[in-house]
Amino acid sequence: MIQFAIPAPPSELAAVALETAAALGASVAQFRLAAHDSRGVSIRDGEVENIGADTSIAMSVRVVHGGAWGFAATTDLSAIGASDVANRAVSMAKLSTLVAVDEVVLAAEPRHGKQSWTLPIEIDAFSKSDDEVIHFLQEWNSRVAASSIVSHIESNIAMGRDRTFYADLIGNEITQQRDRISAALTAIHVSDSGFEDMRTCAPPAGRGWEYLTGTGWDWNSEIDQIPEYLAEKVKSPSVTPGAMDLVIDPTNLWLTIHESIGHATELDRALGYEANYAGTSFATIDKLGVFKYGSPIMNVTGDRIADHGLSTVGFDDEGVSAQRWDLIKDGILVGYQTDRSIASKIDMDRSNGCAFADSALHSPIQRMPNVSLQPGTDSTTTADLIADVQSGIYIVGDKSWSIDMQRFNFQFTGQRFHEIKNGKIVGQLKDVAYQSKTPDFWGAMRRIGGAQTYLLGGALNCGKGQPGQVAPVSHGCPSALFTGINVLNTRDESGA
Amino acid sequence: MSQMNLPDAVEYALSLLGKDGGVVVGGNSASNNLRWANSALTTNGDAVDQTLAISAFVKLAGGVGTGMASGQVRNKNDVENLVAASKSAATSAGPAVDAMELVAGPLHDDFSDKPAELSVADITHVSNGLGEVLRQRSQEFFGFAEQSRDTTYVGTSAGTRMRYVENTSRFELCAKSLDRTRSAWSGQGGTSLRNVSVQVHSDEVLAKLEHQKNIINVEPGRHRVTLSPSAAADLMIYFLWSAAAREAAEGRNAFANPKGGTRIGEKLSDRRISLATDPSLAGMETFDHVVNLGSSALSSAFDTGMEIPRIQVITDGTLTALGSSRHAAKSAKLPFTPLTDNIEFKDQDGHGSLSELASRMNDGLLITCLWYIREVDPQNLLLTGLTRDGVYVVRDGQIAGAANNFRFNESPIEMLSRVTDAGDAFACLPREWADWFSRAKVAPVTITDFNLSSRSDAV
Numbered sequence: 001m002i003q004f005a006i007p008a009p010p011s012e013l014a015a016v017a018l019e020t021a022a023a024l025g026a027s028v029a030q031f032r033l034a035a036h037d038s039r040g041v042s043i044r045d046g047e048v049e050n051i052g053a054d055t056s057i058a059m060s061v062r063v064v065h066g067g068a069w070g071f072a073a074t075t076d077l078s079a080i081g082a083s084d085v086a087n088r089a090v091s092m093a094k095l096s097t098l099v100a101v102d103e104v105v106l107a108a109e110p111r112h113g114k115q116s117w118t119l120p121i122e123i124d125a126f127s128k129s130d131d132e133v134i135h136f137l138q139e140w141n142s143r144v145a146a147s148s149i150v151s152h153i154e155s156n157i158a159m160g161r162d163r164t165f166y167a168d169l170i171g172n173e174i175t176q177q178r179d180r181i182s183a184a185l186t187a188i189h190v191s192d193s194g195f196e197d198m199r200t201c202a203p204p205a206g207r208g209w210e211y212l213t214g215t216g217w218d219w220n221s222e223i224d225q226i227p228e229y230l231a232e233k234v235k236s237p238s239v240t241p242g243a244m245d246l247v248i249d250p251t252n253l254w255l256t257i258h259e260s261i262g263h264a265t266e267l268d269r270a271l272g273y274e275a276n277y278a279g280t281s282f283a284t285i286d287k288l289g290v291f292k293y294g295s296p297i298m299n300v301t302g303d304r305i306a307d308h309g310l311s312t313v314g315f316d317d318e319g320v321s322a323q324r325w326d327l328i329k330d331g332i333l334v335g336y337q338t339d340r341s342i343a344s345k346i347d348m349d350r351s352n353g354c355a356f357a358d359s360a361l362h363s364p365i366q367r368m369p370n371v372s373l374q375p376g377t378d379s380t381t382t383a384d385l386i387a388d389v390q391s392g393i394y395i396v397g398d399k400s401w402s403i404d405m406q407r408f409n410f411q412f413t414g415q416r417f418h419e420i421k422n423g424k425i426v427g428q429l430k431d432v433a434y435q436s437k438t439p440d441f442w443g444a445m446r447r448i449g450g451a452q453t454y455l456l457g458g459a460l461n462c463g464k465g466q467p468g469q470v471a472p473v474s475h476g477c478p479s480a481l482f483t484g485i486n487v488l489n490t491r492d493e494s495g496a
Numbered sequence: 497m498s499q500m501n502l503p504d505a506v507e508y509a510l511s512l513l514g515k516d517g518g519v520v521v522g523g524n525s526a527s528n529n530l531r532w533a534n535s536a537l538t539t540n541g542d543a544v545d546q547t548l549a550i551s552a553f554v555k556l557a558g559g560v561g562t563g564m565a566s567g568q569v570r571n572k573n574d575v576e577n578l579v580a581a582s583k584s585a586a587t588s589a590g591p592a593v594d595a596m597e598l599v600a601g602p603l604h605d606d607f608s609d610k611p612a613e614l615s616v617a618d619i620t621h622v623s624n625g626l627g628e629v630l631r632q633r634s635q636e637f638f639g640f641a642e643q644s645r646d647t648t649y650v651g652t653s654a655g656t657r658m659r660y661v662e663n664t665s666r667f668e669l670c671a672k673s674l675d676r677t678r679s680a681w682s683g684q685g686g687t688s689l690r691n692v693s694v695q696v697h698s699d700e701v702l703a704k705l706e707h708q709k710n711i712i713n714v715e716p717g718r719h720r721v722t723l724s725p726s727a728a729a730d731l732m733i734y735f736l737w738s739a740a741a742r743e744a745a746e747g748r749n750a751f752a753n754p755k756g757g758t759r760i761g762e763k764l765s766d767r768r769i770s771l772a773t774d775p776s777l778a779g780m781e782t783f784d785h786v787v788n789l790g791s792s793a794l795s796s797a798f799d800t801g802m803e804i805p806r807i808q809v810i811t812d813g814t815l816t817a818l819g820s821s822r823h824a825a826k827s828a829k830l831p832f833t834p835l836t837d838n839i840e841f842k843d844q845d846g847h848g849s850l851s852e853l854a855s856r857m858n859d860g861l862l863i864t865c866l867w868y869i870r871e872v873d874p875q876n877l878l879l880t881g882l883t884r885d886g887v888y889v890v891r892d893g894q895i896a897g898a899a900n901n902f903r904f905n906e907s908p909i910e911m912l913s914r915v916t917d918a919g920d921a922f923a924c925l926p927r928e929w930a931d932w933f934s935r936a937k938v939a940p941v942t943i944t945d946f947n948l949s950s951r952s953d954a955v
Contacts, residue, residue: 050564050790050792051562051588055568069538073544100627100631404901411872466531490873
């Protein structure tokens, strides 16, 4: 049973708000109440630097009135607050109609009625005491601190839980809960010739505490290897720039997918709705069904159903049930991500369920689902891909990222750059960045790993929209081999 | 109303924290916004958020622990729960490294006043002005306007009672040609949208679109550029965020001296460049005392109530300070230098407007906006990012046309040594960081050998 711990049940507040909006002439009214719990601990050089918890809860009403959206929100969770927020939402819609309205038409969605959905977890991370969380993280710290190569350590554990209630004028009442957890440890080496660092590569996940104890990620092994990886990086040579073959691990490739495919296939961007802020997309609708996005082995799906996915839900934030669909098939652009109003812009019969707001204080907008590159159908391993490279780099872990406002030109770095010579890893390199253009990069994908190399990566901090909103999102992918990618030396780039 | 009065909530929380004490911050944030795209209003919002946040101090064997808890408070029971959670966390945390005695900060007379309300007059001013602009059909308009009013109540167990009201406004207008091959942007930060003339911004972006009709292909490489105040602000804000005394003293940021200590005292530019934060900066006034609940490289809960003076990070081209908490300053054997939420970047020898500066450049590129700025290498603070919405080719002191966009790789520290000219400092809206940092008075600068690493075909 999902609980909100507020004086009035969400359904009562919703009834007041929806009746008020309807009485004021709203043709569409959507009520959302959302509670967000977060808790985190950070440890710096063995001492707790920050520990804290937050619960924020608010409610909002979004209406269509006179063909325009109107949105208002409050933390005053009373019947008076519900009535007031509905009134304010209608007022905002009326303000828009005085200027020039982008008329709202919603793609059809069946009524789902009363629904409840909870993301499955094994162990409730919020049930762990502060002492347990701190001691758990301290144990990681102490294992790494024993190494003489490590000058400083930073580490953290963060957990989050969303509890949401959605209701609308057609009789939907949807209650949902989902959890997420993340952790990271960074070891830093300082010497009179500078400093280097090495961070764990474990992604955040839609899981409970079990994630930190070995379900879904081998933390013990990774943490034990951090000093060794750092020591090797410290003594590694600086890369010689130029075009080269890259085997990219899922711990790095997820972020390239996020930036160059995830955002590029957002239909609102392609149509210009993010043009002032996040940008547009080169993947415009005239390219749908014909544009060669990448090599023929490239198959990418969008979904809101992946196990442990950070974007996984039962229903989106305007009552659309979760789905899975193709974005890129055999290298060709075949789909987009949509919410209901954006889907109607290109006459789609139905939204694929990507409406999301990061709190009840923000209006839902079209946000990214889990966007994943599908693995190959054979049993190709990462070692097979490395063995296929005469001279190149195996890149592991994400670090710096940047892409242009149409999702063409990007540049990424990583945690580790293992040099490959004659099909074998011979050591690490440093000062590496790879830079490419989206269709060129994906067109250069020559081989992909099989299902056993597949990993669900992701981020908690995907930004979009004005006012700015953040969203958690996952990206699954296998290891993959790319040929002839431009590698930069970041020291050369700095002019140092 | 179902919410507890914030000043009362702060006092009640402090009473529950007892003699070990702590810091309590109540925040009421009201905001209105409008967004438009394809020359029509799209989304909007009218939101009021109210929270209480507590940093509890608990005396332990060996020191003082701190822990935080925050959330909405409807009644005393909610406050009691937050205090209990923060004290429990503080007890578990163990002694805090940055523990210091709280100081008795100011007692503001208006501490018990209600939160400042936000009227719709500011947002209506913009919507009224937009109507005529959006009716122009020879191009498409996109943009965003937001007005917010934040009332912050700060109480500490050392007696500090502060109330701050911050008004923040933001206006952005982007125009694109109908075929979307040309794009221009104009932005304005400040305290009230009523200071915005939509027509002035419209005139500016339409003039920029005209300049873009002549496309001049420019190859990537190291170029002489003039950065607009917005573009320079985005780079210098990152400089400021990275300028932490603690990490420098530990040898682990770009401000560390490899031979030990920090780079304070090092000449970064031969020009009389200065970089400062100043709570009294005219038109950009902000917190003049520390308000903080947690610990970071730049601040500490234990410093809450300490006065924030003007801090000169760079003076006449020389690095003169790095941001710090009291503890970080003591550890690094440096003066306490709390930074606040604005930036002033200027060159004492700079003069004139952006267009005058670009004209003095004679030949080069005028860059109006930067975007998607991320750190590539912390050792030298190498940043990457893109130019956006207008790179103009200046020849013989005149704008000759527009170039394609570029990815840049540059360090805001190292580039200061290549500043050759500057204009007057102006209030501007930093395009990249405006979500977090919008109070900026920054001079446009001309820089030689700016590293435009590769071409971007994005518009």
